[in-house]
Amino acid sequence: MEEINLVSEGFKFMILGMGTVFLFLILMIFVLNLQAKIIQKFFPQTNIPHKKDDSSSKKDLDEEKRVVAAITGAIMAVKKG
Amino acid sequence: MEEINLVSEGFKFMILGMGTVFLFLILMIFVLNLQAKIIQKFFPQTNIPHKKDDSSSKKDLDEEKRVVAAITGAIMAVKKG
Amino acid sequence: MEEINLVSEGFKFMILGMGTVFLFLILMIFVLNLQAKIIQKFFPQTNIPHKKDDSSSKKDLDEEKRVVAAITGAIMAVKKG
Amino acid sequence: MKRLLLAFFLLFGTLQASSEPAHDEVVTAGKEYVSKDMGTMVVDFLKSTGLYAFMTAEDTTKMDHGHEIEVSEFSQGWGRVIMILIAFLLFYLAIVKNFEPLLLLPIGFGGLLANIPIADISGPNGFLGILFEAGVANGLFPILIFMGVGAMTDFGPLLSNPKVALLGGAAQFGIFGTLVGAVALTQYTDMFSFSLQQASAIGIIGGADGPTSIFVATNLAPELLGAIAVASYSYMALVPIIQPPIMKGLTTEEERKIQMKSLRAVSKLEKIVFPLTVITLTLLVLPDATPLVGALMFGNFLKESGVVARLSDTLQNALINIITIFLGLSVGSKLAAEKFLVAETLGILVLGLIAFSIGTASGVIMAKIMNKFSKDKVNPLIGSAGVSAVPMAARVSNKVGMEAKPGNMLLMHAMGPNVAGVIGSAVAAGVLLSIFK
Amino acid sequence: MKRLLLAFFLLFGTLQASSEPAHDEVVTAGKEYVSKDMGTMVVDFLKSTGLYAFMTAEDTTKMDHGHEIEVSEFSQGWGRVIMILIAFLLFYLAIVKNFEPLLLLPIGFGGLLANIPIADISGPNGFLGILFEAGVANGLFPILIFMGVGAMTDFGPLLSNPKVALLGGAAQFGIFGTLVGAVALTQYTDMFSFSLQQASAIGIIGGADGPTSIFVATNLAPELLGAIAVASYSYMALVPIIQPPIMKGLTTEEERKIQMKSLRAVSKLEKIVFPLTVITLTLLVLPDATPLVGALMFGNFLKESGVVARLSDTLQNALINIITIFLGLSVGSKLAAEKFLVAETLGILVLGLIAFSIGTASGVIMAKIMNKFSKDKVNPLIGSAGVSAVPMAARVSNKVGMEAKPGNMLLMHAMGPNVAGVIGSAVAAGVLLSIFK
Amino acid sequence: MKRLLLAFFLLFGTLQASSEPAHDEVVTAGKEYVSKDMGTMVVDFLKSTGLYAFMTAEDTTKMDHGHEIEVSEFSQGWGRVIMILIAFLLFYLAIVKNFEPLLLLPIGFGGLLANIPIADISGPNGFLGILFEAGVANGLFPILIFMGVGAMTDFGPLLSNPKVALLGGAAQFGIFGTLVGAVALTQYTDMFSFSLQQASAIGIIGGADGPTSIFVATNLAPELLGAIAVASYSYMALVPIIQPPIMKGLTTEEERKIQMKSLRAVSKLEKIVFPLTVITLTLLVLPDATPLVGALMFGNFLKESGVVARLSDTLQNALINIITIFLGLSVGSKLAAEKFLVAETLGILVLGLIAFSIGTASGVIMAKIMNKFSKDKVNPLIGSAGVSAVPMAARVSNKVGMEAKPGNMLLMHAMGPNVAGVIGSAVAAGVLLSIFK
Ligand code: NA
Ligand code: NA
Numbered sequence A, B, C: 001m002e003e004i005n006l007v008s009e010g011f012k013f014m015i016l017g018m019g020t021v022f023l024f025l026i027l028m029i030f031v032l033n034l035q036a037k038i039i040q041k042f043f044p045q046t047n048i049p050h051k052k053d054d055s056s057s058k059k060d061l062d063e064e065k066r067v068v069a070a071i072t073g074a075i076m077a078v079k080k081g
Numbered sequence D, E, F: 001m002k003r004l005l006l007a008f009f010l011l012f013g014t015l016q017a018s019s020e021p022a023h024d025e026v027v028t029a030g031k032e033y034v035s036k037d038m039g040t041m042v043v044d045f046l047k048s049t050g051l052y053a054f055m056t057a058e059d060t061t062k063m064d065h066g067h068e069i070e071v072s073e074f075s076q077g078w079g080r081v082i083m084i085l086i087a088f089l090l091f092y093l094a095i096v097k098n099f100e101p102l103l104l105l106p107i108g109f110g111g112l113l114a115n116i117p118i119a120d121i122s123g124p125n126g127f128l129g130i131l132f133e134a135g136v137a138n139g140l141f142p143i144l145i146f147m148g149v150g151a152m153t154d155f156g157p158l159l160s161n162p163k164v165a166l167l168g169g170a171a172q173f174g175i176f177g178t179l180v181g182a183v184a185l186t187q188y189t190d191m192f193s194f195s196l197q198q199a200s201a202i203g204i205i206g207g208a209d210g211p212t213s214i215f216v217a218t219n220l221a222p223e224l225l226g227a228i229a230v231a232s233y234s235y236m237a238l239v240p241i242i243q244p245p246i247m248k249g250l251t252t253e254e255e256r257k258i259q260m261k262s263l264r265a266v267s268k269l270e271k272i273v274f275p276l277t278v279i280t281l282t283l284l285v286l287p288d289a290t291p292l293v294g295a296l297m298f299g300n301f302l303k304e305s306g307v308v309a310r311l312s313d314t315l316q317n318a319l320i321n322i323i324t325i326f327l328g329l330s331v332g333s334k335l336a337a338e339k340f341l342v343a344e345t346l347g348i349l350v351l352g353l354i355a356f357s358i359g360t361a362s363g364v365i366m367a368k369i370m371n372k373f374s375k376d377k378v379n380p381l382i383g384s385a386g387v388s389a390v391p392m393a394a395r396v397s398n399k400v401g402m403e404a405k406p407g408n409m410l411l412m413h414a415m416g417p418n419v420a421g422v423i424g425s426a427v428a429a430g431v432l433l434s435i436f437k
């Protein structure tokens, strides 16, 4: 490594690196904008019918939340009634 | 592998394989029927006293369920009363 | 191992081992007592402000407990009222 | 904060003198760095883009486990593009059509990553390669999955009516029929050239058990692992489409309406003893099946014992999920273009479909044969569940049965052959592994 | 669906031409297949059954880590049968008697699988062997278990009344008493021949800590690992039966009725600092104990810090459960007949029982000695908890105390020596590891 | 119970005769034991204490990966003491100041254990060393963490307003500015001597992504891993202190009050497609970044697909927690005195701070530049979030914005550059890895 000018190497890395980062992100911005337009045009309000998998723990929690919600509702009803 | 008749080998595998599968399952059927008879005769309605282990998360959930059940019961009582 | 008197070796291990165990625990007792005094003197009733991390599952459970507690309270109120 | 940093700096300031300059001896890893002018650097960088790699693909050779293998231009260029599109297709099927997403998403993503040029993520130093070596090459991951499957399976319906195990046995004809088909293709056509080991691994697709397929393929035909795994999981997902026409074609309206007598209650003790009974039989009859059957029964035993709920819970959740991710990604890493885009894959896909169809048909026919000899009639629609594909095949039996006679719930009856099919496939796998040992 | 499949087929149809037949170069793994006639095939298959293997067991030799070792007919035949029955016995104890099921079920199942002939599941390519190498041979699994134990342990009772740590110290006499007993048996009888390393590993059973026992046995006497682990967990489970007679025999009715003054509240800060204090002492006094003590204190520190609940939670659940399964199965794999059904095992079981008894007695006697010198009287019944076996031994202290004086809750008082016993055993283990290093 | 034990004893009693004394052949592991008199034994034991080791530290050499390296007296004695105190400091910062406790606690504890004399816990047979080899040396753990991060990240704000990705790009100036700074220090001063690889690894601290830093450091400058990881996580924790002055210094009161127009709703499909878009761009432009970006996008894809909630859940909890513990401990094991207490560490800490500052400033300035060319004004305060440090930097943007104009919620706007910063850093990492490949 004796004859390398480290600082000028460092600047080369900077140019290459920042160039790539910006190139990448600008490309990404362009594609994301395009993608958004396509999706909004051809798949407006897409609601892909993805059935939830049977993650039991999740389900239990969700069920419990529903139960809790139901109870809260019930109490409200009781209170008002 | 030059001189092997692959298809006849395949059929040998089929005979051996299906033979074993059926032998195994028939044995299993026999043993399971026997086992059912023995258990029903000597250990009718067995309720092995297995104490649940202290899986904390499980317990928490179970406890919560009990709480929720208790609340539901309470509401019912309130409503009726 | 021919010439070693195993039993006398065993007793040496016992002396060294129990000596170390007691030395360690006595040191520990001493340090713990000292530590207790220092902490009680300089950090009485310390409540280090440790913000809980965002362990979602934990939080969910906790929140649910609070909800359940709230509901129970509500029912009590309804019942009494 | 400032004071802290100050203290830090002071500390190191004083170190300056005392500490020997450790860096002198440090030889940094990597290769030696050679300076280049900016132009060369940019050009070199452009040459390291994926786009360039795609465009300049050419025939070459690479080292694979010490062998030099040829890698065609096609498999470096368009081949990769096609494979990435196939990965996207798997995503579509998994998400929109809900085809076994738990495995097809990781497998598909593994395939996507494996086909990225230059990065060599499925190579020995890439993370897919590392995961593969850690758990697929040695058969560990499928075994761990089987433990989780065991902990999730209720063998009650089988215990309640053991004779339906025969249906789970008959369905294994799919495995051996396909095996014969594969070697027949080799012997009588020039299109394919499968060895007996390869034919066996392909046949196991008919067993409709992912972990069993992967375990056998890893042992007998690792070069076909990607195609076999994809075929296996895809067809399992296709069960609701593949099976009904066959089931209807082989049964009369009358037969489909058969109402089976309700299942007897099974005691807790029977369920606890069951895994021990099965493992004992397996060790007596076919020790070579004991890794698979043993893992399945271990999981089931932990579950049914009722005293280690926290372990059973972990097998069914944290562990099986982690391993599913690792297994899926690793298996997907074998979807590299040079291995997947070969004529054999087409053969495997066709043969896999045949395997499923034969298995389905055999199960149904077996049920009809049993009805000739028994007074307790079996609805032949539950025979198709013998291929396993738990619990989808059982649900299909139920659905087709309900079409014939609304209200005739066959689900629990079909679960018997369904879980017996898992055992049957593991036994068949054991026979094949034993033959080639 | 049809269109999809069609597209697939077309795609591969066109590939047909372009892709070189990759299979030509593929050399399938396994050995070369030799064709046999159906009769030979069936006979060979019958010879590969477990039943045949049991019936034709004979004296032979096998390679074990490069050494050729003799394997007797007995250990290939009836030995395996006995071991499988012992596995079933462990299941019975775990499920019906509730003896440490979290470990005895996996250990028992590992033992069952390890004794299956032909399959060699505990061999280098079997999944038990792979798990063993991955985490037991290098000591990793016991360390990870200890992290979980640390995260589950509340050292508050010890902090509240540190002097009871002496009881946890005295109970370690069980370890060294047994060590002496083991070498005495070697020197004065012809029945056993334990080396000092083996005697030390056996003694650690008296520490009543599974992970510590396994860690030490792996280091000092791997050949005894199976027997030591089984003895260790079995006796821990037997604590409620072994300890009470000894406790009652060594104490007067008066002593058992001693009511201890209530424990002071311990501040959060004391609990946070505690693991750091212990690890600091350990590194100053006995660095060789720092892997075990460090892992324990790491888990405890994560718990008490209060800022990483999700990590502490994972240590206590997902991680410890996964490792418990892996550790149990791996340790069980050392229950092969040729290693377990030897006279030493009998010795280990007897010595383990003695170790527990000496430990219990020493704890109780130490409490009586402390009462001679201190005005704050200690109920000697909490001395027995010093053997650790957390939290069972503390519960036994409480129960025996309640019998003598209903309403005299000793549980929290007994937790002090109980958790000190864990540290004490780890220190004792460190001394022994240090001696043989 | 008694009967059981009796049966056991009888069983083994009968074995006595039949079983060959297996122990004769057993050669116990460890070294041969040499008897010593009690005095020698105690002295030897005292020599094995940590206290003795501290007091008798001297210059010596040890083997490290086949090289003999010098280890100074200082790094064996006071160096260890200082490192242990630094570990305690990290605990203080993590617990009391709440600095990234999820990583600083395990890292600190790893550092504590690694500096214990004699035990060599971070050596090849210690558990830290084993964990390090299992997952850090090969880059696996950071990749798995990234999968979890992906599954926890919502890229919605970025999809809603993609142009803010430029802010996440500009912030990467911190990386390259620091890189230049590090080599400038080498070239123009005698204090430091960083190679280009080391300078690159140090620069990545400015990326403010722990896993990326660790991944790059492992590849380019493993000898600096400890210092880089500590600097990386410490400064991430310091974001709320480092950033505000810079943000305020570079913006006018007017600019800080800019209200951005509300984000449009993003459809589910856009979120599902996003990870595939990003991975596709990465493979076309910069394959060397695909391991990092791929892992991140895999996690995100599993999450957004909505069909594998159980896998996404496991990535976000059990798996990431386990790996966080392992990674933290392993990385901490590189905090050995001889590696950390060198002048370079001071340089790394200073340069890391500079990296963060440059990144913050660049993000803010970029926002001001964008405002010159666009009518939809961007509040420059969200520019600082481009360094990533998700989600802390975004919260800082929000907080400083609220100070200028109460009610001006910038949080969601700042999440855009925040997550873009993660991608930007991974791309920068890919460029550096590509240069040295
Ligand atoms: Na099957
Ligand atoms: Na103990």
Ligand code: NA
Pocket (backbone or CB within 6 Å): F206, F207, F208, F209, F386, F387, F388, F389, F421, F422, F423, F424, F425, F426
């Ligand atoms: Na970043």
